[in-house]
């Protein structure tokens with residue numbers, strides 16, 4: 001169906017400029033609905049990994065990897081390479097082709113995304129009757145400003161019939177980052193206590209959860225200012241736009257990144273935005289309105305949230321980052337189990353020069369030691385689920 005015909009050129013231009021505003025408003029596109037209502041239930045017949053391992057798959061390595069790829073990771077870059085080392089073992093490396101140098105110049109977040117991968121595969125292994133034995137940085141750890149082509153971890157899968165299944169196993173296929181507006185209600189004390197008990201295994205990570213009205217006000221301002229700083233640079237804009245999936249064709253082609261579905265739009269609304277209001281060509285030509293709308297969305301999502309949380313470490317080695325990733329992933333799975341929504345907002349944590357002043361203000365406002373590293377900052381609350389971000393197929397991760 002070729003519906004663009006029904007819109008004048010002027011309407012299309014105006015609408016593209018306002019596309020994310022429309023997302024925030026729930027979209028005032030009723031006039032279009034009757035014309036395209038038959039597209040509401042488009043079934044693309046593709047789970048993009050979220051149906052778990054192929055039931056015919058016999059290789060335990062492929063089975064755990066089919067779960068691991070579903071973990072949270074920055075911009076859904078999926079920055080992982082797997083080298084098979086034996087019939088029940090493999091090494092995990094950072095994929096140097098899948099970094100975010102403008103927004104994550106020291107690859108700190110990319111290493112957190114290695115930890116989320118390891119946590120997910122380790123939980124999955126228990127569900128499949130295995131223990132995942134993880135040896136971190138088996139060829140030595142590199143400095144936290146460098147990336148060397150050394151493995152982040154060697155993984156050996158040991159068959160352990162009767163191993164207790166991690167209670168989070170049942171949530172691997174439903175966990176997601178929920179980027180919608182929340183309902184402005186704080187977590188209660190019991191919920192916060194449960195989450196506190198879920199962090200900090202063998203490391204010294206500290207989880208902070210805060211729900212005061214003053215904190216809410218401060219976060220709204222700091223997070224909005226941080227996004228304002230983030231979008232004021234063309235390399236950073238390009239990095240985000242490159243990972244934004246403007247339509248289903250791009251989702252199918254790349255199987256990574258994120259699009260309007262992950263912001264909470266589905267069915268007819270998603271169809272309208274992707275087909276009428278948004279195109280890579282127009283945003284590439286003028287990223288300003290994309291950036292402005294990102295700032296507006298940040299303000300709205302922060303304003304809709306009553307509980308914020310962050311994880312700090314006193315040292316900031318590559319291993320610290322990986323272990324934070326493991327804890328962050330566990331918390332995200334636990335909030336899924338509790339029916340809560342969770343969403344990282346990382347801009348103020350980023351290490352490029354323009355952010356440092358605001359980052360210092362953030363730390364001072366919340367009594368965080370200047371020498372500590374805030375590794376993850378995220379919102380918690382309640383909102384309906386959004387569709388999953390796509391994942392590539394496991395064979396795309398495997399090298400030599």
Ligand SMILES: Cc1cc2nc3c(=O)[nH]c(=O)nc-3n(C[C@H](O)[C@H](O)[C@H](O)COP(=O)(O)O)c2cc1C
Nearest residue numbers: 072073074075076109112176177344345346347389
């Ligand atoms: C280290 C890290 C930083 C992230 N930062 C952000 C962020 O600033 N804003 C955001 O919307 N999502 C952020 N995310 C969430 C990712 O976008 C999300 O995990 C990814 O798109 C995959 O989607 P899923 O978690 O729903 O499976 C971050 C995730 C990680 C692990």
